[in-house]
Amino acid sequence: MTAQLLDPVVQHHIVNSLGWPALRPLQEASVEPVLRGNDALLLAPTAGGKTEAAVFPLLSRMTQENWRGLTVLYVCPLRALLNNLEPRLAGYTSWLGRRVGLWHGDTSDSVRRRLLVDRPDILLTTPESLESMLVSTRVTPSQMFGDLRAVVVDEVHAFAGDDRGWHLLAVLERLAEVAGRPVQRIGLSATVGNQEALLNWLQGPARTVRTATVVSPPATAGPPPELELDYVASVPNAATVISALHRGEKRLVFADSRRTVEALAVALRARGTTTFVSHSSLSRDERRQAERAFAEARDCVIVSTSTLELGIDVGDLDRVLQVGAPRTVASLLQRLGRTGRRPGTTRSMLFLATEDDQLLQAAGLLQLWSEGFVEPVVPPPAPRHLVGQQLLALCLQKGRVGGSTWTQSLSGLELATAEEAARISEWMLETGHLDSDSGMLFVGPETERRYGYRHFLELLSAFTADPEFTVLHGRVEVGTVDPLVMTRKVEGPRVLVLGGRPWKVTFIDWKRRRTFVEPTDLPGNSKWSGLGQPLSFALTDAMRRVALGADMPGVSLTRRATERLAVVREDIEPTVSTDTSLVLQHDSGLVRWWTWAGGRANGVLAAALSAVAPGLVDELERYDNRYVKLRGDATAGAVREAVAEARKRFSDDLAGVEPSVSDESLKQLKFADLLPTDLATSTLGRRASDHDGAAKVLRRPVA
Known part of the structure; x- marks a missing residue:
């Protein structure tokens, strides 16, 4: 049994402290690759023992290889998850006389000062807190992270699906530079549709030289859900x-x-x-x-x-x-x-x-x-804006960086091409985000003005936090709401709902963006801003197949659902077909090309048609997840001709075609100001595109 490879003290406590007769399959299968130092992706359903699968062999390596100082980082996407894990990991580390520490946005200054002086063996943290430590004037990175050996990334799929993942990879490359050695990377995840690709992404540039192992034992058979x-x-x-x-x-x-x-x-x-x-x-x-x-x-x-x-x-x-x-x-x-x-x-x-x-x-x-389908986890393409963010972060970390050598700190991480990175640094010099002297780059006045507030806090995270009003009951913070809740016209008292309770607004501090409330029995509501996310091709196409009669085997429908689904199917029956896409003129006079391809694929299709047949696509309301809106006299023949011309001009997958990007959309891309306008626009355009989905639509005849 591979469990016998674990440190004897760890084995003893697994049996006697935890009362486990044996390790779970994932934990058993993870021992050898983690002990060998392999990069690894450990996969199991929720509550499948993934944390122990990574931590038990790492604790064993600590003892067997005499690791000292802060040698393991445990990174999570949520503070609450870190808080939840701390007591469990503290118990495991205590078996070997080791300690765990916790550092995130809610950690007090006194605890942080103690952790800097007396480093734990394992630190629970977030990418944003790691970034803040690297750039902080109170932290010496070489002292804090010089002994680093391994990083565990929990819920790695949640990181990989957005820009926090790219930010994390960049921070890991900088930590490896500080430590002066490759750092083992272990990702924990539930089921994903592209295991090998996710592990390759987590490895970053080291994928070409480091051994990697996906550990995904067969799920234990049980009753169907x-x-x-x-x-x-x-x-x-x-x-x-x-x-x-x-x-x-x-x-x-x-x-x-x-x-x-x-x-x-x-x-x-x-x-x-x-x-x-x-x-x-x-x-x-x-x-x-x-x-x-x-x-x-x-x-x-x-x-x-x-x-x-x-x-x-x-x-x-x-x-x-x-x-x-x-x-x-x-x-x-x-x-x-x-x-x-x-x-x-x-x-x-x-x-x-x-x-x-x-x-x-x-x-x-x-x-x-x-059907057993699970989506692949696809990192957002073209994270060029993070090149600018990382360049500024490196300037804060090191004081000055070489204008032609700073990218070496990222070890070739593919955030942008070398040509794009050079353009970005030149743009940042032109706009005052950077300054230079004798070939060295450092933070410029525009960065100080734009990001300097509260020790560059906005520069430390890859996600955008919408400006919101803080809601206070006395001195107790309840939460935050959208400013529109404070500004919209109301009859009578202004009442908002937060935490499942109605609150009457008693005072609004506009300057500090705070509102004071007291409990009430009056009805109210709340609002938060946010852009709707497009549906994928896979999901929208499955909706089409349900409309055509697919019956969801293994799923029960109530009588109400069965009856209502029949009504829905009858209502949308004219818009769906088994093997064609349909152009329909509706009673309202609107003409729509029903593709059922998802928002990103329809964005590509609308852009391609507009490029080869100007005016064919409605310019005010271009597309949604299910259709592309056309001008009032459009016909199926006109769409067929435009599709043929688009395939001829751009190839069958419409390579290079990207949806148009509005100025309002650009505001949603954090650090867009660090990019030349064309690169910022292209970055958003690529992220709004699904060329594979568009190509699948083009393979269906237009009827």
């Missing part, structure tokens, strides 16, 4: 169903917008259901209180956005419900995996659709699940 789809027509009706179902049990309810979470929580409480709330705009204390109370309670509901999708421990769950539908099968699997953990229980999930589009989306998602 119970998935059910219902149609309830409204959020209040969803609250009625949730409050009546499974009384006496602990229920976790997901909704994919903060506004829906708040409305649902208010409706549940009005029906006498003990309800807790979790989402990103609640204060840290509010979230912790809700999660702690939910973990200790029994007959209750917690309503959450995706913040509780990852592995935060909220105790033993009886049920998971979903209002609406997530956008990926991977999210469905994460949420489903929160149930069925106790012996004798089965994984289960109930979908409650509150409108027709939700019903069709949920049905499409369940169709993909029934």
Whole structure:
């Protein structure tokens, strides 16, 4: 048994302290590659023991190879997940007389000072906190990270899917430079559709020289999960169903917008259901209180956005419900995996659709699940804006960097081409973001003006935080809301909903962006800004197939869902076909090309048609997930001719065609000001494109 390769003390405590008769399959299979120092991707469902699969062999290496100082980083996407892990990892490290530390945005200055003086063996942290330590004048990177040997990236798929992943990879390259050695990288993830590609991405430039291992033992056979789809027509009706179902049990309810979470929580409480709330705009204390109370309670509901999708421990769950539908099968699997953990229980999930589009989306998602489909995790293309961010971060870290050598600190990480990186640094010199002297680059006045506030805090993260008003009840922070809640015209008192409770606004401090509130029984609502995310080709095409009659094997439909789905199918039947895309003139006079290709593929198709047949595509409302909108006299013949010309001019996959980008969209790209305008526009255009999906549409005849 490979478990015998672990340090004897670790083996002893696994049996005697944890009471485990044996390691789980993933843990058993991970021992050898992690002990060898391989880069690795460890895959298992939620609660599959991934943390122990990485930590037990790393603790053994600490002893066997006499590692001293801070040698292991454990990186998570959420502070709450780090808080949840700290006591568990503290127990494991104590077996060997080692220690764990915690450093993130909520860590107090006194704790940080102690960690700098007395470094732990394992540090739990986030990419943003690592960046802040590298650039801080209070931290000497070589002293803090000079002994680093390994990094564990938990929920690595959550990082890889957005710019935080690219930021993390850049920080890891800089840490390896500080340590003066390659650093072992271990990713932990639930099921993904492209395991090898995800591991290669995590390795970064080292993929060409370091051994890598995917560890993904076969899942233990068990009873099939119970998935059910219902149609309830409204959020209040969803609250009625949730409050009546499974009384006496602990229920976790997901909704994919903060506004829906708040409305649902208010409706549940009005029906006498003990309800807790979790989402990103609640204060840290509010979230912790809700999660702690939910973990200790029994007959209750917690309503959450995706913040509780990852592995935060909220105790033993009886049920998971979903209002609406997530956008990926991977999210469905994460949420489903929160149930069925106790012996004798089965994984289960109930979908409650509150409108027709939700019903069709949920049905499409369940169709993909029934087919065994899981999306590949695809990092955002062309992260050129992070080249500018990393150049400034290196200037803050080192004081000055060589104008022609600074990219060596990133070890060839593919954020941009060498030519693009040179253009970006030249642009930053022209705009005053950088200054130079004798070939050395350093932070310029425009960076000081734009990012210098609060020790360059905005420069340390790759994600954009929308400006929001802080909501205070006395001195206690409740959370944050969109400024529009404060500015829109209302009759009578201004009432907002936050934490599942209504609050009456008593005073607005416009200068400090704070609002003071007191509890009320009056009705209210809340709002948060945010751009809607396009659906993928896979999901939108599955919705098309459901409309054509696909039956979601393994999924139960209630009578209401069955009847309503029949109505939806009849309504959209003219827009779908088994093997063609359709151009239809509707009763309203609108003409649409029904592609069912998803928003990004339709963006490419609309741009291609506009390039070869100007005026064919409606310029005001160009496309959505299901169709491209055409001018009022457009015909199928005109679309066929334009498609043929586009394939001739751009090739069958429309290579190089990108959707147009508005000035408003550019504001959503953080650090766009660090890029020449054409590179910023091209970066967003590439990210709004799905050429594979567009090519699949082009292979279908237009009818």
